[in-house]
Amino acid sequence: MDLGIKGKRVLVTASSKGIGFATAKRFLEEGAIVTISSRNQESLASAYNKLHSLGQVYMVPADLTNSRDVENLVKEAHNMMGGLDVTVYVTGSPKPGNLLELTNDDWHQGFHLLLMSAVIAVRESSKYMKSGGRIILSTSMTLKQPIDNLDLSNVVRLSLAGLIRTASRELGPKGILVNGVMPGWTLTERVNQLSKDRARREGKTEEQVLSDIVREVPLGRIGLPEEVANVILFLSSSLSTYVTGALIPVDGGLIRSTL
Ligand SMILES: NC(=O)c1ccc[n+]([C@@H]2O[C@H](COP(=O)([O-])OP(=O)(O)OC[C@H]3O[C@@H](n4cnc5c(N)ncnc54)[C@H](OP(=O)(O)O)[C@@H]3O)[C@@H](O)[C@H]2O)c1
16 A cells, blocks of 8 residues: 655654664655664664665764754754655653652753653754645653653653644644654563663562553553554555644553543
């Protein structure tokens, strides 16, 4: 099936690993031109080496907590690809911790990582999308259902719901569709990091923590990053032309709230 992705110029942020990497890979498999990015030059180069046989791929190092880096990333991606049709915003993971553990600095860092980077990525991308485009923000199930000891995610990420709705209204008249996905538990390094943290807090093994997690998921398993990537691909494709301002869970049914 032709998804209308071929030849589209796509920026995927935080894409040397995990959900971002899987997304960049799926776009390349569908014939898109892709710019990947992350902080660490080595892991970025390693991702580039894994991807470049699939198609036209560029890389730009950027730390999403640094506003200038985010502005430069969007500009460089646009210049290298000769335009920008789709921006997929993924970010790094915030430090785990609860109210008594997290410091003011942690909150400032979380604000830059999870909110400011998204605002800048949306704003700058929209400037380059002269004849319409797609912006998809990958957030988290914590938008709908807080997770214990993930306070930065529970609190700061919630503002992305406001950003997605607001940007969809402001950019709709320019033909730019803005949507979000909310991954549930997804098999990446982040799950290892969180299961270690939870095992330490609860005095359990990591295996016990993982089986507790799986028990909460109606589909009975942790998701794969490709399963998140496929929903992002759909929202960027010619099959999706009348969805904007939406936030779609990709969580195996984990989120309990009805609305
Ligand atoms: N996995 C899950 O179960 C799950 C569920 C819900 C939400 N999420 C969220 O989804 C996002 C991606 O998670 P993941 O599971 O794919 O994580 P991951 O496998 O650990 O990958 C994280 C990626 O982000 C990059 N990164 C980290 N900090 C960055 C920064 N400051 N600036 C630019 N790039 C940065 C990393 O590369 P460098 O280290 O080279 O920068 C890496 O490419 C995170 O925000 C995570 O909290 C994950």
